[in-house]
Amino acid sequence: xxxMFKPEPIKRPFLTPGVIILLILAVNGIIWIILRFGFxxxxxxxxxxxxxxxxWIGIDVAAGVALAAGGFTTSALVHIFxxxxxxxxxxxxxxTAMLGYTFVxxxxxxDLGRYYNVWHVPIMGNSNSVLFEVGICVMTYLxxxxxxxxxxxxxxxxxxxHLKGFWKFLNHPIDAILRWIDKFLEKTMFFFIILGVVLxxxxxxxxxxxxxxxxxxxxxxxxxxxxxxxxxxxxxAVGYPMVIxxxxxxxxxxxxxxxxxxxxxxxxxxxxxLGIYLASVLADMVIRGTYVYLGSITKESVLxxxxxxxxxxxxxRMFFWDKVLRSKTLLYIASLMVIIFGIALNRFDVFxxxxxxxxxxxxxxxxxGEISITVGLISIEILLYRALVMIxxxxxxxxxxxxxxxxxxxxxxxx
Amino acid sequence: MGxxxxxxxxxxTAGTLVATGVKNAAATPVNILSDDRMGVxxxxxxxxGCRQCEYACKEEHGLPTGNLEDYADxxxxxxxRRPDVDALTVVNQYPNVxxxxxxxxxxxxxxxxxxxxxxxxxxxxxxxxxxxxAVIWDESRCIGCRYCMVACPFQIPAFEYNKAIEPRIMxxxxxxxxxxxxGLPPACVEACPTEALTFGKxxxxxxxxxxxxxxxxxxxxxxxxxxxEVGGTSWLYISGxxxxxxxxxxxxxxxxxxATEPIQHAIFKFFVPPVALYALLGGIxxxxxxxxxxxxxxx
Numbered sequence: 001x002x003x004m005f006k007p008e009p010i011k012r013p014f015l016t017p018g019v020i021i022l023l024i025l026a027v028n029g030i031i032w033i034i035l036r037f038g039f040x041x042x043x044x045x046x047x048x049x050x051x052x053x054x055x056w057i058g059i060d061v062a063a064g065v066a067l068a069a070g071g072f073t074t075s076a077l078v079h080i081f082x083x084x085x086x087x088x089x090x091x092x093x094x095x096t097a098m099l100g101y102t103f104v105x106x107x108x109x110x111d112l113g114r115y116y117n118v119w120h121v122p123i124m125g126n127s128n129s130v131l132f133e134v135g136i137c138v139m140t141y142l143x144x145x146x147x148x149x150x151x152x153x154x155x156x157x158x159x160x161x162h163l164k165g166f167w168k169f170l171n172h173p174i175d176a177i178l179r180w181i182d183k184f185l186e187k188t189m190f191f192f193i194i195l196g197v198v199l200x201x202x203x204x205x206x207x208x209x210x211x212x213x214x215x216x217x218x219x220x221x222x223x224x225x226x227x228x229x230x231x232x233x234x235x236x237a238v239g240y241p242m243v244i245x246x247x248x249x250x251x252x253x254x255x256x257x258x259x260x261x262x263x264x265x266x267x268x269x270x271x272x273x274l275g276i277y278l279a280s281v282l283a284d285m286v287i288r289g290t291y292v293y294l295g296s297i298t299k300e301s302v303l304x305x306x307x308x309x310x311x312x313x314x315x316x317r318m319f320f321w322d323k324v325l326r327s328k329t330l331l332y333i334a335s336l337m338v339i340i341f342g343i344a345l346n347r348f349d350v351f352x353x354x355x356x357x358x359x360x361x362x363x364x365x366x367x368x369g370e371i372s373i374t375v376g377l378i379s380i381e382i383l384l385y386r387a388l389v390m391i392x393x394x395x396x397x398x399x400x401x402x403x404x405x406x407x408x409x410x411x412x413x414x415x
Numbered sequence: 416m417g418x419x420x421x422x423x424x425x426x427x428t429a430g431t432l433v434a435t436g437v438k439n440a441a442a443t444p445v446n447i448l449s450d451d452r453m454g455v456x457x458x459x460x461x462x463x464g465c466r467q468c469e470y471a472c473k474e475e476h477g478l479p480t481g482n483l484e485d486y487a488d489x490x491x492x493x494x495x496r497r498p499d500v501d502a503l504t505v506v507n508q509y510p511n512v513x514x515x516x517x518x519x520x521x522x523x524x525x526x527x528x529x530x531x532x533x534x535x536x537x538x539x540x541x542x543x544x545x546x547x548x549a550v551i552w553d554e555s556r557c558i559g560c561r562y563c564m565v566a567c568p569f570q571i572p573a574f575e576y577n578k579a580i581e582p583r584i585m586x587x588x589x590x591x592x593x594x595x596x597x598g599l600p601p602a603c604v605e606a607c608p609t610e611a612l613t614f615g616k617x618x619x620x621x622x623x624x625x626x627x628x629x630x631x632x633x634x635x636x637x638x639x640x641x642x643x644e645v646g647g648t649s650w651l652y653i654s655g656x657x658x659x660x661x662x663x664x665x666x667x668x669x670x671x672x673x674a675t676e677p678i679q680h681a682i683f684k685f686f687v688p689p690v691a692l693y694a695l696l697g698g699i700x701x702x703x704x705x706x707x708x709x710x711x712x713x714x
Contacts, residue, residue: 042576052564082703113559
């Protein structure tokens with residue numbers, strides 16, 4: 001390998017014109033959040049008894065979980081399947097998954113009518129409820145992601161704890177604790193890595209089981225009993241496009257050299273993964289005979305076609321094409337297509353647009369407040385990403401004298 | 416060196432135990448379907464649209480009732496209404512398919528399913544099917560996620576969107592607290608001036624409904640709505656015309672939870688699939704590690 005990459009905190013000014021726009025959107029979102037908590041869901045959202053779930057569940061939660069799949073897919077690839085050549089991508093992937101899931105949790109809290117009762121879930125949970133399983137898995141996985149990220153924190157602060165004045169006496173104990181945690185995590189991290197992958201597979205699929213109970217209310221194009229499998233396959237397929245998109249965005253934004261070598265090799269996985277997903281979707285369609293709904297132009301048939309054509313078929317062809325894998329722009333476009341049309345639109349369709357209640361008086365359109373809060377949350381997430389990569393050694397930069405730290409493994413009996 | 420294989424197994428077992436512990440603590444509702452469960456038979460051919468049931472229901476549940484005289488105003492029938500946070504039952508009017516006959520009126524409310532989707536869906540077990548047939552909601556558990564509303568095939572639970580704190584899920588509770596749990600009929604049944612509503616044991620009501628249809632085949636359409644729909648409901652309807660013309664949803668006979676509970680239970684039966692996946696991934700990780708080590712030794 002030519003250059004070794006060493007993760008380091010990025011040194012750039014925090015404020016740029018883009019950041020200022022994000023700050024404005026974030027403040028706007030926060031104002032609406034205050035209104036939501038002050039005056040209730042009815043004051044801010046267009047939700048009603050016909051449409052109990054809207055933009056926040058469709059995008060913030062359902063799409064948010066799917067798009068955070070970069071974390072478990074990358075950590076599985078590197079740590080479980082021992083593809084060390086992708087090591088530079090693990091830390092950013094884990095960090096974005098951690099941020100993503102944190103904001104899924106926050107998004108859920110905004111949507112809950114009695115958010116202050118959320119602690120009822122682990123103690124009163126109803127194990128027949130799919131939502132309970134999703135909730136527990138997401139909560140546990142969020143904790144797992146924080147643990148998986150923690151070595152980055154210890155790496156940043158071990159030997160660098162310099163509290164001033166009164167707090168000075170804490171310097172030594174904190175350093176000792178960090179060192180102890182670091183050693184402990186080094187030995188046990190394999191457990192959390194495998195746990196993270198198992199939990200992800202569980203809740204990514206269960207998220208698809210969630211709307212099966214709405215049975216007759218969901219359009220047949222989307223209502224299938226293999227929905228959990230389709231959600232799992234599409235989440236696995238979108239993991240690497242997310243990593244590629246984030247990596248290219250970050251390198252562009254910080255003016256760094258893109259890790260094109262690793263990204264190109266990562267891109268080679270995407271075509272086959274999308275292929276498996278597409279084959280499952282089409283097989284399900286043929287078996288259930290739902291292609292009849294594509295015969296006429298309706299809202300549903302158009303959305304389904306956009307989802308599959310622009311979100312799966314075209315990007316799949318692109319990822320199989322060497323010219324695309326070699327071009328930053330084309331790789332970026334292909335990844336974005338999977339993310340926006342293949343996954344975000346699919347999740348929004350399954351949860352929101354395909355949902356038609358039996359007594360239907362008016363169509364649901366997200367309100368300004370709902371959109372503001374969703375956009376605000378995404379803006380805060382991007383700002384936090386920027387702040388975290390400036391504080392912690394996450395993004396790798398070329399360094400000739402660097403040897404990567406020993407990777408995590410199950411410490412078996414050494415012969 | 417480092418963690419031994421035994422330690423690895425220990426950690427895996429501990430993790431699994433923690434996870435199972437969480438599951439066992441879960442208050443999963445058990446559906447006790449008593450043979451003597453109660454129900455209400457609605458005979459739409461006897462309903463005169465006086466809306467006394469609406470008034471009685473509001474009064475019983477402490478909701479603002481307005482003036483009793485206003486309930487005689489039939490202009491409310493111009494638009495189809497749905498049960499909402501301020502009216503747990505509503506009477507609607509539908510055109511009569513038999514020409515020259517007056518329009519059909521009937522009340523709608525929670526059907527009190529025998530296999531309720533809301534009970535299966537609720538994340539914290541706030542819904543439960545009582546032994547007497549009532550499906551009720553427990554305010555002290557609810558977290559306001561509104562998954563019950565997504566699940567309900569009859570689109571019944573209503574949510575108090577305009578309350579910032581303690582919003583409630585509002586739906587007919589079959590007057591469980593003060594009436595049906597003590598053997599008294601629900602307020603609406605008591606208020607009904609005709610014999611449109613009959614409160615009784617469900618199996619007797621099913622028989623009564625079929626007897627009525629058999630005795631007067633010209634008067635009734637041969638379908639007891641709720642006898643088989645989504646596995647059966649405590650509220651049963653008979654009318655002079657097809658229920659699709661009365662805007663009743665066309666539903667199959669399988670209980671709604673049958674769509675999700677088998678999948679859930681298959682995945683979590685003794686945690687076999689998650690543990691197996693864990694073991695598989697652990698195995699791959701370990702084998703890869705050993706392979707790499709032997710390669711390093713060769714170098």
